[in-house]
Amino acid sequence: MKNRANIYVSVKDYLVSGEKFDLLLDExxxxxxxxxQPKVENLSKYYESDQYISHTDDKSGLFASLYQLVKKWSLKHKTKLIRNQNGSVGSLLDVGAGTGDFLKVAKDNGWKVNGTEPNTNALNLASKKGISLKANLNEFAGEQFDVVTLWHVLEHVADLDETIRTLANLVKxxxxxxIAVPNFKSYDAKYYGKYWAAYDAPRHLWHFSKHSIIKLFKTNFQLQKIKPMIFDSFYVSLLSEKYKAGNAFSVKAIWIGLLSNFKGMSTKEYSSHIYCFKRIK
Incomplete structure (x- = not known):
């Protein structure tokens, strides 16, 4: 039986099933x-939606258009970030590569690219761009890379501890x-509560704070820097407002996204963060 004291918030799957889930706090x-948490063999059904745009290249509709616009801008900055952190181009593994756009840009900039993606539709779209992906991390056993990236992927993995151990072996x-993940300590998360779109249960099995990420990776990695993802607050707030009030577009959501970033300047708690680690062991 669940301890009600450990329930941080109860949420709903607005994207696919309409089912309700509790988010339990590990203090x-x-x-x-x-x-x-759904059984591993049942997880895929929660991704079966045309609205799950990270598995498509769809540009139709407001949210898809905004997502693709921001993605185009962010790809250039992600590539610049990995170059700065590594010091030069080298070997790159992108975990949960989606439709392969990040790896395509990295490849065009001289990186030797590899990636994983369990979703068949996304994997096929990546293949059409000349990016060959493998279905899971086990297929890279024994290999190591200069840079390993997970852009909004860690929250999806079924076995968190095993994934962290695997990542430690994959990084040279x-x-x-x-690692980029949403931050449930942000202002927009607190404002929208159970409607906060970045909870995205049950596709998101885990929900991180800065404290949790640093603690989970401290054994094998040293934190170099934390960077905010300033566009996430706007996109997430627009979706959250849709879930809360049914609005396809909301000026209020733009204001909440802006306010979240403004408050983040002092609290250092943004809607999403990028964590840059260096392998030490």
Missing amino acids: NLGLLKTSP PSGTLI
Whole structure:
């Protein structure tokens, strides 16, 4: 039986199933866990939606158009970030590569690219761009890379502890690990509460704070820097307002996104963060 005291918030799957889930707080880690968590073999059905745009190249509709516009801008900055963190181009593994756009840009900039993507539709779209992806991390056993990236992927993995151990083996000594995840300590998360779109249960099985990410990776990695993802607050707020009030577009959501970034300047708690680690062991 669940301990009601451990329930941080109860949320709903607005994208696919309409099911309700509890997010349980691990106070020691500063981590939320989706409960109940779907069995691994059942997870794929929660991604079966045309609105899950990270698995498509769809540009129709407001949210898809905004997502693709921001993605185009961010790809250039992601490529610049990995170059700066690594010191030069080298070997790159992108975990959860989606439709392969990041790896395509990285490849065009001289990186030797590899990636994983379990979704068949996204994998096929990446292949059409000349990016060959593997279905899971196990296929890279024994290999190591200069840079490993997870852009909004860690929150999706079924076995968090095992994934972290695997990542430690995949990054070369003194190599770089870059992780981007939503932050449930942000202003927009607190404002929207159970409607906050970045909870996205049950596709998001874990929900991170800065404290949890640093603690989870401290054994094998040293934190180099934390960078805010300033556009996430706007996109997430627009979706959250849609879930809360049914508005296809909301000026209020833009204001909340702006306010979240403004407050983040002092609290250092933004809607999403990029964590840059260096492998030390």
